Amino acid sequence: MAEHAPRYRSFRITFLLITVFGGLTALAVGLVLVLSAWSGLSSTRSLMREQALLTLDSFTHSIRQHLAPASNLIEYLRNQVERGNLDLDDREALTLSLGGMLAAAPHLSGLIIWKPDHRGLRVGLDKAGNTVFERIDNRRNEQFRNFVEKLPLTRGIVWGPPLRAAGNTYLYAYSALMREGKLLGVATASISSTGLSSYLDQLNTEYQLTPFVIYGRDHILAHPFLLTARSRKLFDGTSPLLKLSQLEDQTLSRMVKAPRVNQGHDRFDVHNISQGGGASLVISRVTHDYGAVPWRIGIYGPRQLIAAEMSKLRHSLLIGLFLLVLAVLLAVLLARRIAAPIKAFAKAATGIGHMDLERIPPLPSSHIRELNDQASAFNQMLAGLKQFETYIPKRLVERIISEGGDRAARSKSAELTIMFTDIFGFTTLSEKLPPAETAAMLNAHFELINQCIEQSGGTLDKYIGDAAMAFWGAPEQMADHARRAALTALDIAEQLARMPQSPAWPELRVKIALHTGPVIVGNIGARTRTNYTIIGDSVNICSRIEGLSNRFDDGGPAVILMSDDTARRIGEGFAMHPVGEFHLKGRDGPVRLWRLTGRAGES
Known part of the structure; x- marks a missing residue:
């Protein structure tokens, strides 16, 4: 019986080299791609969060600037009255004190000073920019009398609930006017909802995004839609505000029911809204700075517009995947190239085992030094065996x-x-x-x-x-x-x-x-x-x-x-x-x- 070496499970050299080279290449490039994708995704998400936060902060700051003149005017008037520097019945003094502030904030609908006897004085500007005064007597107007009586008397600045009057909805800030503990009246400064919507519409043109302000849970306080004639026809007199469901754009009404995309770690909320016309991304935050009822200030737009950076990242990943496939293919080609002389050597060695020396061609040279040395040594051995075979x-x-x-x-x-x-x-x-x-x-x-x-x-x-x-x-x-x-x-x-x-x-x-x-x-x-x-x-x-x-x-x-x-x-x-x-x-x-x-x- 012939003695044989122990037999082990064998694999083709091409398979092994392709597996090793291709596998290691795929593993290395894949790990780099995964790490790069993870890093890029994290960076992109971070940048998108920062960009969203900056944009939302910009809108919030713009809204605050738009509303600030009302509260500033009330606070100035309250301080002047409390210190005895201003007589509410002195029109000349009122003109000197308030005229400049009203001129600096033309979007204010005006200032009304209500006396305890339900008579008031409206201070505003005419088209020429002059200060004008209008006496108001609401002693017989039950609606306004009830409105004034329900205003909480406080020394601070308070934003009241929206008020519908004269075909428009107003947002107003108010404060009690006190001197030496005596109530002299209540001052209110208002800004129209359409004025705020017009201001937001200008921002919409600049950012190509739709800004909005939601009052409470399901009422719209400011939105470009409120500037249209169609929106005015929807007011039925029962509420100073339209419901979200009445908007032609259903993005906001769907947002109320949609789950948040982010996990609450950010200083804003993100909602992904899908509808027939496409997908929208809504970014918003809640503020309690304007009264007891919270406001939700936000923006929304097409998801592809807001998530453009994610699209860039996807393109980068696709390029990375292409390079991964290319690297694996090159590794496979290299493995086959290296395996070719090894397979030729194995075939020739088998021929030697069968003593079929005449049919064994010399091995070609190789650019790989070890394989070239192997081929040279094998060819010398083959030549010697052919000579030895004759003996x-x-x-x-x-x-x-x-x-x-x-x-x-x-x-x-x-x-x-x-x-x-x-x-x-x-x-x-x-x-x-x-x-x-x-x-x-x-x-x-x-x-x-x-x-x-x-x-x-x-x-x-x-x-x-x-x-x-x-x-x-x-x-x-x-x-x-x-x-x-x-x-x-x-x-x-x-x-x-x-x-x-x-x-x-x-x-x-x-x-x-x-x-x-x-x-x-x-x-x-x-x-x-x-x-x-x-x-x-x-x-x-x-x-x-x-x-x-x-x-x-x-x-x-x-x-x-x-x-x-x-x-x-x-x-x-x-x-x-x-x-x-x-x-x-x-x-x-x-x-x-x-x-x-x-x-x-x-x-």
Whole structure:
């Protein structure tokens, strides 16, 4: 039994290299892409939060600036009255004190000072910018009397609930006017809802976003829609404000029911609203600075407009994915390029294992130093093996390789069929030819002999001058070794008869002897120099039989003699006849010989 190395699960080198190179490339580039995407996403989200916060802060600040003149005016008036610097009945003093402030805030609807007796004074500006006064008597106007009476008396500035009057909705700030603990009146400064909406509409044009102010949960306080004629027709007198559901744009009404997108860590709320016309992003915050009912100040617009940075990030990710695929493909191509010479080496090594040296091409050079050194060393080894192959039997080497050791060459006893060949009159022929021509003639002759022996599975043992010695039955065991040897002898004769003759060489004729018997076959020799050969009396008998061939030379291309031991083993299909019994040197009894003349049926 041949000794084999332990078998492990094996993989193709191309698969391994593609897996390693492609996998590592994909892992490295993928990790970079994921980290970059995560960092980019975090940065983009942070920038978007900051941008949203800045935009919302800008809108909130603008609204505060728009409403501030009302509270500032009330606070100034309250302080002046409380300190005794201003008489509410002195129009000239009121004009000097309030005229400049009203002129600086033309969007104020005006200032009204209510006396405890429900009479009031409206202070405003005419179209020319002059301060005008209007007396108001609401003692018989129950609606306004109730309005004034319900105003909480406080020393601070208070924003009251929206008020609908004269076809418009007003936002107003008010405060009690006190002097030495005595109530002198109540001052109110108002700003119209349409005025605030107009101001927000200007911001809408600047930012390309829609600003809004929601009063409470579901009433609209300021919105560009309130500037349209359609909105005025929707007021029914029951409420100073329209409901969100009455807006033509349903974004805000949907926002009330939509969940928040952000998790409450920001200083504003984000709602993602999807509707038939597309998706909108709403950014808003709640403020309690304008009365008991909270206001929600915000902006909204198309999601693609607000989330443009996310689109840039997606494009960057797509480019990153493309580069990832490209890097993996390049890694695969590189892996295949590296694997190609390794596969060629493996294929060539397999060919060496089968001793198919003639069909193994030299390995190409490589730009990779180690692979190039491997190819160079392999090509040198291949050239050496091709030379070495001519010195030892090819089948012996194949058998040793297949059995995984030297068991095939160990010496043993076996019954083999032996062949000796010799050229008729070689000594005379060699004397007539130059040494080079003699060597060329022998090489051509032995090439023919060797081919015939190898084709039948025989082993060429050695060349002895112009003679050749071969045997059948080792290293490969074969039951028909005698028949194979006989067929080879006939093949040699036929090939010699058809061999074209060189003008410099005479016609070559051979003597062939066959004998079957026991021999010792295997490695014979010193530890550092052995020959795979056969020894024994059977070898001597075959050599003696070849020496008798001259007696039967009839001028033909070959004289084939074989012992009776061989003749009895070759089987049917041969033309042969006995030529007698002969006493051979070293043998006690006679040996019966047969002459093989051809195949059965041949003339």
